[in-house]
Amino acid sequence: MFMPKENILIVDDEDDVLELVRYNLEKEGYAVQTAVCGEEALTKARAKLPDLIILDLMLPGIDGLSVCKKLKEDTKTQNIPVIMLTAKSEDSDIVSGLELGADDYVTKPFSPKVLIARVRRAFQRSVVRDLNNAIVKVREMTIDPSRREVIIKNKPIELTFTEFNILYTLAKRPGQVFTRYQIVDAIHGEDYLVTDRAIDVQIVSLRKKLGSYEKNIETVRGVGYRLKD
């Protein structure tokens, strides 16, 4: 019944900031790690693969922007969302930070509430991203992520969260084969551990709900699944 909490790496050379942030995030139930310079940040990011990094831009040694850039270059760490901490004056940094792939920024001084709101938001984003995505049509099937609705021949089909996500993942690239783990990654992010059978089970119930349309989800033996083009 316990949820393994998200791991957050905070990078700041000021001890006050570090402890303030740590205190507030731990109170929220997050697991917190800290680093006081760019080198430490990169090492820990690679070693522990946190779920989120809060990164001050003013750092001794390697500065925050370079850290951000390096994180986004490394395939291991590039998908970890980064929230930047910046001083008021550094707007140009905000811009380049966002361009470098940072996900959000908070200007100092900040209130803990704002930071927590941003952290939550960062974790929420994957669902929201889908909600704003385009409607996909394949033959007589329409998939509308903003309504979370699938319509086949004018009949709405009720799908669960995962079923919908699988179908939408496949439908965005009809004809392309996805391995089981590509599918899982697309839905739960990397290193989400399930057995192959788990995906098969979802495919089964998905096919069931699609009725006569089930044959559009093709099994590619030895590889995975795809939606018929």
Place this chain on the structure above:
Amino acid sequence: MFMPKENILIVDDEDDVLELVRYNLEKEGYAVQTAVCGEEALTKARAKLPDLIILDLMLPGIDGLSVCKKLKEDTKTQNIPVIMLTAKSEDSDIVSGLELGADDYVTKPFSPKVLIARVRRAFQRSVVRDLNNAIVKVREMTIDPSRREVIIKNKPIELTFTEFNILYTLAKRPGQVFTRYQIVDAIHGEDYLVTDRAIDVQIVSLRKKLGSYEKNIETVRGVGYRLKD
């Protein structure tokens, strides 16, 4: 607090400007969101559908004019009024901005009073405001925001401030799914910190008051809520 707050997106790369504008608009009771570059502006505009956009023309990356153009091309965002911020010298920009569909402009440096006056004016004449204040009817339910009144089968229903805002938010786009945090954002602006359960509690009491109509508020498991279309 009687009316639902209008949501304003401010786009500027200068932090001082952003915060100055944010401060003044929030003092006026508007809900504020911000973006520091063109990409962020477009993303947020599409995701949150603000009621008004204040757009600086000098932006890194995609410039303000292009942002404005793209906004006016997209049916989702084209009715959102845009107020441009321009430096004195850029008269030609003002012209092309207005041609591209911007609704008004303010030249920098500006006084907060002037900006607020323009914002008010924009809302007074905007289609969005009409839409915003429009009476929404879904089946036998009528929601009148100007009277803060909900009528179901000719019977008035009394709702609290938040209950009303949630219902109205959902009812403006029937069928569309809103995450809990999209709902909170629409009502309180970003960075308003509540737990998921807080929204659920509101939904519960809302459903209770809607009586037999409660089933029109649908739970979309794993995502959020929507009003039946």
Place this chain on the structure above:
DNA sequence: ATATAATGCTAACAATATATTAACATAATT
């Protein structure tokens, strides 16, 4: 200005829906 009431929030727990595993069956490939 103070008391009273209404509202909104959190926290804890209950109820429900969904996802996953494990075990086995079936089908395809060699």
Place this chain on the structure above:
DNA sequence: AATTATGTTAATATATTGTTAGCATTATAT
């Protein structure tokens, strides 16, 4: 025919939502 991959089912684990109660805050009335 043997082997391997996939399909299926049911039990179980996990995650999400519903609900209640109590507290804090804000609005309203006295």
